[in-house]
Amino acid sequence: MTGRAIMLQGTGSDVGKSLIVAGLCRLASRCGLRVAPFKPQNMSNNAAACSDGGEIGRAQALQALACGLEPRTDFNPVLLKPETDRRSQLVVHGRAVGAQEASLYMTERHKLLGRVLESFDRLTADYDLVIVEGAGSPAETNLRARDIANMGFARAAGVPVCLIGDIDRGGVIAALVGTRTVIEAADAAMIRAFLINKFRGDPSLFEDGVKTIEAETGWPSLGIIPWLSAASRLPAEDAVSLERPQARTSGTLKIAAPMLSRIANFDDADPLRTEPGVQFDFIPPGQAIPRDTDIIMLFGTKSTLGDLDFLRTQGWDHDILAHARTGGRVFGICGGYQMLGQWVHDPDGVDGPAGSAPGLGLLNLETRMTGDKRVRPVTAYEAGSGDPLTGYEIHTGRTTGPDTARPFLTLPDGPDGAVSADGRLAGCYVHGLFANDDFRQRWLKQHGANELADQSYGEAVEAALDTLADGIDAHIDFERFLALAETPGWTPNASC
Structure with missing residues (x-):
């Protein structure tokens, strides 16, 4: 030594x-x-x-x-x-x-x-x-x-x-x-x-x-x-603040994320929480997702099937579906993206208990878990603008279906994610998207935020x-x- x-x-x-x-x-x-x-x-x-x-x-x-x-x-x-x-x-x-x-x-x-x-x-x-x-x-x-x-x-x-x-x-x-x-x-x-x-x-x-x-x-x-x-x-690793969700502040974009039992990589939210025009709430178990929410976000999870069951036990599935039916926006990352589909299959139990379960049915796709775990940093391109951004993948499972024909991102080896025909529902596998300042601020403007930070997230960290x-x-x-x-x-x- x-x-x-x-x-x-x-x-x-x-x-x-x-x-x-x-x-x-x-x-x-x-x-x-x-x-x-x-x-x-x-x-x-x-x-x-x-x-x-x-x-x-x-x-x-x-x-x-x-x-x-x-x-x-x-x-x-x-x-x-x-x-x-x-x-x-x-x-x-x-x-x-x-x-x-x-x-x-x-x-x-x-x-x-x-x-x-x-x-x-x-x-x-x-x-x-x-x-x-x-x-x-x-x-x-x-x-x-x-x-x-x-x-x-x-x-x-x-x-x-x-x-x-x-x-x-x-x-x-x-x-x-x-x-x-x-x-x-x-x-x-x-x-x-x-x-x-x-x-x-x-x-x-x-x-x-x-x-x-x-x-x-x-x-x-x-x-x-x-x-x-x-x-x-600074990004937290093992816990997030579970303050009681707040009433909307005038002029802010309200984003809510259910606190899943096996939530993973929830630091994807950190850049959003620093934006002055955003009110970001993690919703603890036992509380409903507020009806005045603009965007519901579903983050990654270590057990998609386990957290689908947990989400339904909390009644959050009804909140999410009602939000989507009334024109609200829903965005999923990794396991949250998988939950937006029609089905999740894990026959070998590689991501938790073995089995299959219906997803939320908001996107026409399904996911099958495999033993091939993908872990890598990536340079991606936003499908709509073609602008580059960086992030990383950590997931098992492959997602297919008609809605993947409208990808959210393009990776060097192919498309990633899916977007609904009306653009209100979307998801992808790539973490770290919102740490990209140009992408984050453009995404927030598109969704109605009217005040944005004047310092880059990386510089702030x-x-x-x-x-x-x-x-x-x-x-x-x-x-x-x-x-x-x-x-x-x-x-x-x-x-x-």
């Missing part, structure tokens, strides 16, 4: 590990270090396509962007994509290798540690610093045996750990001290420091709390990171990463953080 590494673990899920890693990656990159992100095992249906045809968790793609890198399968060697509450598709080194029940995976996951270390070794050979993100919490001692995501990896690879506690959820002293109490001594020895995240108010009021944690654990504090608003301007990095840098001892990784050859410069 030529480079050095440090691992960020958390006292629980959603303590901010992913975004802190992204911010630290940007800071280290600005200091002149060749830095890369790494997550041994991730569980998410939000994925990004790599240029070699593999896929990784979306958070690692954002972290790679923070480093100035293209997504690489080594950044996330094991990815679990939930199909049901008890079964996930297993992706290793970017390739789907089948589906496993949770109980079987938990019994056999240690067999993947060698594959994880292969990726880690390649990264430490190529980069000065690797910043590693854990998963969940090391305090889940019932999961410690055969672990490859937290302390099992840290000890196997000899990587020091910084533990993150989330003060916003309350009980952060108990969370950090409790972690030290319940984990075994050899695991506790891997933890060299801790961070407090999401602090609101005057941090001096928590000085005694920090002293208590230091005294009880023997770990030093690296700082208290405040609640950083820049985080809300880059600016948010810089602001996130600045906020972290202002509140932690970054030199001390790097020293924990024993990074060789690092010399501070003015940007640090």
